[in-house]
Amino acid sequence: MKSAVETLSPTRVKLNVEVPFEELKPSIDEAYKTIATQVQVPGFRKGKVPQQLIDQRVGRGYVIETAINDGLNGFYQSAVQETGIRPLSRPEVEITEVPDPAKKDGQLTFTVELDIRPEVELPDYKGIEVTVEPVEASDEDIEKAMDELRGRFGTLAAVDRPAKDGDFLTIDLTASVDGEEVDSAQDLSYQIGSGTMLEGMDEAVTGLSTDESATFETKLAGGEHAGANAQVTVQVKAVKERELPEVNDEFAQLASEFDTAEELRADLAKQASESKLMDQGVEARDKVLDKLVELVAVPVPESVVEEQLEQHFNGENAHSAGEDHDTEEHRAEIRTNTERAFQNEVILDAVAEKEEVGVSQSELIDYIVSTAGQYGMEPNQFAQMLDSSGQVPMIVGEVRRRKALAKVLEYATVTDTNGASIDLSEFVRPAGDEDETINVDDVETEQDVAEDIEATETEATETEIPETEGAESEVPEETVSEAPEAEQAEAPEAAAPKKTKKKASAE
Numbered sequence: 001m002k003s004a005v006e007t008l009s010p011t012r013v014k015l016n017v018e019v020p021f022e023e024l025k026p027s028i029d030e031a032y033k034t035i036a037t038q039v040q041v042p043g044f045r046k047g048k049v050p051q052q053l054i055d056q057r058v059g060r061g062y063v064i065e066t067a068i069n070d071g072l073n074g075f076y077q078s079a080v081q082e083t084g085i086r087p088l089s090r091p092e093v094e095i096t097e098v099p100d101p102a103k104k105d106g107q108l109t110f111t112v113e114l115d116i117r118p119e120v121e122l123p124d125y126k127g128i129e130v131t132v133e134p135v136e137a138s139d140e141d142i143e144k145a146m147d148e149l150r151g152r153f154g155t156l157a158a159v160d161r162p163a164k165d166g167d168f169l170t171i172d173l174t175a176s177v178d179g180e181e182v183d184s185a186q187d188l189s190y191q192i193g194s195g196t197m198l199e200g201m202d203e204a205v206t207g208l209s210t211d212e213s214a215t216f217e218t219k220l221a222g223g224e225h226a227g228a229n230a231q232v233t234v235q236v237k238a239v240k241e242r243e244l245p246e247v248n249d250e251f252a253q254l255a256s257e258f259d260t261a262e263e264l265r266a267d268l269a270k271q272a273s274e275s276k277l278m279d280q281g282v283e284a285r286d287k288v289l290d291k292l293v294e295l296v297a298v299p300v301p302e303s304v305v306e307e308q309l310e311q312h313f314n315g316e317n318a319h320s321a322g323e324d325h326d327t328e329e330h331r332a333e334i335r336t337n338t339e340r341a342f343q344n345e346v347i348l349d350a351v352a353e354k355e356e357v358g359v360s361q362s363e364l365i366d367y368i369v370s371t372a373g374q375y376g377m378e379p380n381q382f383a384q385m386l387d388s389s390g391q392v393p394m395i396v397g398e399v400r401r402r403k404a405l406a407k408v409l410e411y412a413t414v415t416d417t418n419g420a421s422i423d424l425s426e427f428v429r430p431a432g433d434e435d436e437t438i439n440v441d442d443v444e445t446e447q448d449v450a451e452d453i454e455a456t457e458t459e460a461t462e463t464e465i466p467e468t469e470g471a472e473s474e475v476p477e478e479t480v481s482e483a484p485e486a487e488q489a490e491a492p493e494a495a496a497p498k499k500t501k502k503k504a505s506a507e
Helices: 021-036 051-057 058-082 137-151 201-205 249-254 261-295 302-314 328-355 361-374 379-388 392-411 446-462
Strands: 001-008 012-019 092-097 107-116 129-132 155-158 168-177 180-191 215-220 227-243 413-415
Touching: 001 051, 001 058, 012 021, 012 058, 021 051, 021 107, 051 058, 058 092, 058 379, 058 413, 107 302, 129 261, 137 249, 137 261, 201 215, 201 227, 249 261, 261 328, 261 413, 302 328, 328 392, 361 379, 361 392, 379 392
Parallel strands: 129 413
Antiparallel strands: 001 012, 012 107, 092 107, 155 227, 168 180, 168 227, 215 227
């Protein structure tokens, strides 16, 4: 088989493919076997009809057409591998020549037009200079961390006064649309200021005392009437404030591994400093990526943008997004985000290849565990979903790109606005960097991944801070130090071709 690539644009090519009769013949023989099971000829069992009789019954042209239809994708996949292109769109195929049914030779020729991943030339990205804001942990940061820790061990006490910001309420809700009740809920817990319920809730309940109620206008966030304007009545059944434990040695022993409050405070100061460094690292990382994108021209195929627009505005969840979802401004925003995400992906993949960046099994597991929480899923459940949908290779690619960006940041010169040099070595060298790396094809089975995840979770559980009975627990915000996730996933490297225009005809 011969394959040649004709470049139509930086992101689109035409494949010219020639398949000689010798390579097409196995597909023709298989087509005869398939048709033999479908036709009935007196005196012959199904599947045992001779080829000559099949030619008489359905025509050799139909056999060749069947062979081409069944074998076309395989020929296309071989051409993709032979030429080394990286498809992004569904290919458009035009068959230009088929063997003459009246002869025992001839060749199949066809052309394929498709969008491909563009090749880019990387500049010298070592020594990129960026400037970040100076950061230093203040006493306020330490006190905030201490209050958050105290909050984990706080208790709620009922109060007889109007509710204020930060109070915890027990409430009943009733929602009506056009005067008809559509939903209700009782004995809900809500903290004023958390913003975890309906828009307008905080304003409605602030100032209410026990057994008082208020009605406010809002848009429903879920259910059958999601997005509908509704009148919501909230009834306050209890107002509680959180009482925090006193910071002393006894609290330090209860809430941490330390014996004294002084040691606990020193550790929180250290954590606050590390958190500030993470903030600097994230700022530097984003600015380095911005400069890298400015230095590399990456053309974006229109098919990539159109696919993302279609998925976002016409996907299965688009109907519940509200009337203001599909607007010109929002489409422009999705287009810009898709183009930037594609550029990030192409550039960082090129860096990963140049720097020979790999992904270890432990890094893959860590990513799955951390990402599962963002989707509100258990890590094992998330891993099973990735495995069943064939997305594990995509996840490996995402982790690899994050490490590639960390490598560019490692080479960068980072200073703050005061001129001080910033050392981000701890930020750019993630744990597990020395582990043995894996290839996509070598990823463990879902069962093995699940076992690794279970082991990881067990280790994490053993190191958790114990909570006292009845303590209110809050989840602290976590600073993510990796590269931003690409919103546009790359299309499969070789999708099944879609035939257009001329097709083989039976004679």
